[in-house]
Amino acid sequence: MASSTVRPGAEDRPPEDHLTRRLLESAATLAYDPATEVDWDTPLDKDFHGASPEWSTLYGTAYWGELTEEQRKELTRQEAASVASTGIWFEMILQQMVLRDVYAKDPTSADVQWALTEIAEECRHSIMFARGAQKLGAPPYRPHRLAVELGRAFKTLAFGEAAYAAILVAEEVLDVMQRDWMRDERVVPFVRTINNIHVVEESRHMKFARAETRKHLSGAGPVRRRINALVIAIASYVIVTSMVNKDVYANAGLDGKRALGEAKANEHHKSMMRSSCSGLMEFLASARLLTKPALAFYKRAHLI
Numbered sequence: 263m264a265s266s267t268v269r270p271g272a273e274d275r276p277p278e279d280h281l282t283r284r285l286l287e288s289a290a291t292l293a294y295d296p297a298t299e300v301d302w303d304t305p306l307d308k309d310f311h312g313a314s315p316e317w318s319t320l321y322g323t324a325y326w327g328e329l330t331e332e333q334r335k336e337l338t339r340q341e342a343a344s345v346a347s348t349g350i351w352f353e354m355i356l357q358q359m360v361l362r363d364v365y366a367k368d369p370t371s372a373d374v375q376w377a378l379t380e381i382a383e384e385c386r387h388s389i390m391f392a393r394g395a396q397k398l399g400a401p402p403y404r405p406h407r408l409a410v411e412l413g414r415a416f417k418t419l420a421f422g423e424a425a426y427a428a429i430l431v432a433e434e435v436l437d438v439m440q441r442d443w444m445r446d447e448r449v450v451p452f453v454r455t456i457n458n459i460h461v462v463e464e465s466r467h468m469k470f471a472r473a474e475t476r477k478h479l480s481g482a483g484p485v486r487r488r489i490n491a492l493v494i495a496i497a498s499y500v501i502v503t504s505m506v507n508k509d510v511y512a513n514a515g516l517d518g519k520r521a522l523g524e525a526k527a528n529e530h531h532k533s534m535m536r537s538s539c540s541g542l543m544e545f546l547a548s549a550r551l552l553t554k555p556a557l558a559f560y561k562r563a564h565l566i
Contacts, residue, residue, distance in 0.1 A: 281473050282376035285466045289379050294459045296390035301452045302397065308332070310450035312339030312398050314442045319506050322530030325521060333515060340510040342453060343400030345439070346391035348505045351405055352432045353384045353391075355417040359425040380470065383463050394456050401513065405504040412500055420497070422478035424490040427551060428497040430471040431542060433464050435502060435565075438538035472545065479549055488553050494546075495556035502535070502563040532564040539565040 311334070318338050320326045326334070364377045395402070404410070420428065443449050444457035479487065511521035525531070543566050546552050552560070560566040 279372050281469065282372040285376050285470060286372060286379060288466055289376075289383070289463075292462060293383070294386075294463065296386055296393075296456070296459060299459060300390065300394075300455050302393060304452070306397055306399060307450055308335060308339075311335050311446075311448050312342030312453055313345070313439070313449060314338075314446045315448065317341075317439055317442065317531075317534060319525040319528060319531050320521060321528070323524040323528050325516070325524045329516075337510065337514040337516065339398045339450075340400050340514045341506050342443075343395035343398045344403040344507045344510050345436070345505050346395045346456075347400075347403040347507070348405060348501070349432075349436060350388045350391050351410075351413065351504070352501055353388045355413050356429050356432070357381050357384050358417045359420060359429070363421070363425065376470065380467055383467070387460055387463070390456055390459065394453060397452065398450075401509075403507040403509065405500075405507075409500050409504045412497075416497055420493065422490070423475050423482065423549075423551075424493045424497075426471045426474040426478065427490075427494045427546070427549070428501070430468060430475060430545075431494065431498040432501050433468050433471065434542040435505075435535075435538060437461060437464055437468065475549060479551075487550060488555075491551040491553045491556040492559075494551060495559035498565065499559040499563045502565060535564045536566060 315321055315334060315338055318326070318334070318341055320329075320337065329337070360377050360381055364374045367374050369375070405413070416428070440457035440461050444454045444461060446454070449457075482490070506525075508518065508522050511525075512518040543552065543560070546556075552566075557566065
């Protein structure tokens with residue numbers, strides 16, 4: 263008679279268990295400690311940009327053409343700090359949603375242990391982004407009050423595919439930006455290190471978010487799918503439109519009103535956002551989450 267204590271073999275495990283075990287193995291072998299990996303001690307070198315200039319909200323505008331190189335570098339530093347601050351805000355939302363999802367599940371399972379590992383990585387990322395924004399000489403940028411309150415409601419109420427697909431949107435948009443920044447020698451070295459750490463570790467988070475989105479959608483009916491498609495799209499719109507705070511222009515020494523107007527009309531930046539999200543939109547389409555109401559919000563956010 264077989265012992266009841268024998269663990270199931272690898273072939274008996276569900277597919278998601280195989281994924282989370284691989285993610286745990288990856289985290290054990292390829293993880294970073296930002297406290298020691300990032301050069302926090304060297305003073306900020308203002309000869310560098312804070313992000314690739316092509317990702318600036320003013321790049322390609324008439325105003326950009328009038329700026330000195332020093333002004334452009336200061337603007338990209340402020341914009342990079344704003345993106346980092348938005349990342350902290352959403353990572354706090356993410357951590358709460360993931361923790362709530364595994365709250366009553368088996369803590370010995372690979373799924374729960376991976377979720378806790380992801381939360382630990384996100385905590386380190388938030389501290390890393392905060393220190394990075396501070397070193398860039400930026401104030402604490404926060405989303406506007408409505409976005410904060412919508413985020414408060416979303417982290418409390420969102421579950422299943424709505425939570426994980428929204429997590430995926432935020433991570434994918436940041437991932438494409440940061441892949442450019444981390445390779446760009448015009449960007450200040452410590453920011454490139456931060457971006458590299460985030461890209462490597464977020465690749466695991468994105469795999470998990472995609473798998474969880476598919477898993478939850480497998481049992482979703484048409485009404486639930488349509489409702490959550492719209493919820494995900496609205497959350498995506500709020501996240502993306504909160505990435506660059508309107509105060510970055512005045513803090514970079516620019517005419518805030520003019521800069522904001524030109525940024526909103528900047529077709530180059532809209533094109534950059536759309537091209538960065540092509541893979542994400544393909545995934546959402548494959549999951550049948552690009553309904554007509556959802557598409558309206560993605561278009562308003564220039565993600566499609």
